Amino acid sequence: MTAKVIIFDFDGTLANTIDVIVDITNRLALEFGYQPTTHNELDQLKNLSSREIVKQSGISILKLPFLIKKVRAELNKEIKNIKPIAGIKDVLQELSSRGHRLGIITSNSKENIVDFLEKNEWQHLFEFVYSGTTLFGKSKIINRLIKQKEISRDQIIYVGDETRDIEAARKSNVKAIAVTWGFNSAEVLAQQNPDFIVSQPQELISAVMALQASEETIDSYSLSNQIFLN
The missing domain is CATH 3.40.50.1000 (HAD superfamily/HAD-like)
Structure with missing residues (x-):
């Protein structure tokens, strides 16, 4: 073949980065102007498309690249603890x-x-x-x-x-x-x-x-x- x-x-x-990323994005919520995600809400988000999640979060599209950059930097501090x-x-x-x-x-x-x-x-x-x-x-x-x-x-x-x-x-x-x-x-x-x-x-x-x-x-x-x- x-x-x-x-x-x-x-x-x-x-x-297995999901829990870590949720923790990081919750810490950054106030800085970037969106609501933190609770565990109950996370279960609901799993049934939404990625575009629907961004829309529901209320974060400005203009802020997204800066949020992603910040999440990457914070994740780098945690990467040694991330499991496959x-x-x-x-x-x-x-x-x-x-x-x-x-x-x-x-x-x-x-x-x-x-x-x-x-x-x-x-x-x-x-x-x-x-x-x-x-x-x-x-x-x-x-x-x-x-x-x-x-x-x-x-x-x-x-x-x-x-x-x-x-x-x-x-x-x-x-x-x-x-x-x-x-x-x-x-x-x-x-x-x-x-x-x-x-x-x-x-x-x-x-x-x-x-x-x-x-x-x-x-x-x-x-x-x-x-x-x-x-």
Whole structure:
């Protein structure tokens, strides 16, 4: 089977950062003019899209880049305490051993990601780390990656835990796997029409294999048609 380029979101997908990020954003609420989030409200937010959450927060769009920058800086102080998602390392190793190229696209800082990879001895598993400064700019990063590394879109699978991840994959015309162990609920992720929704890290392997098989079936069908038409 043809190997894939599998791109992972970081926060909530590879690393269990959600509680830490909520704590940080609550501390910054007064400074940036929005209401802190309670644990009860957090459960409700999981059923909203990323855009709905930003709208509901009441924070000015103009302040968002500055908030993201501040959250990144605060998260850097906590990165040594951040734990990987349980079971994800074995899956990454398995995917890598099958010849897939792994990378990360994130709105977190590259410095934070590199520190995390080094702490957990994951550096050898990832070919690249791309970082963006906006919440909804991941499709641009995916497109830049495609251009810089000359990768075909049908080779790419994007894996993320938020609606904005699946939205970015769809906008970039690449395959998408949504994971339910991160921020957004399975229900709201399903509304973005990912190719697969998985609830356990080990299920990623089966999802990737299914996407590989589907792609090869399409290629074989196209080749057969070409032969027939000729």
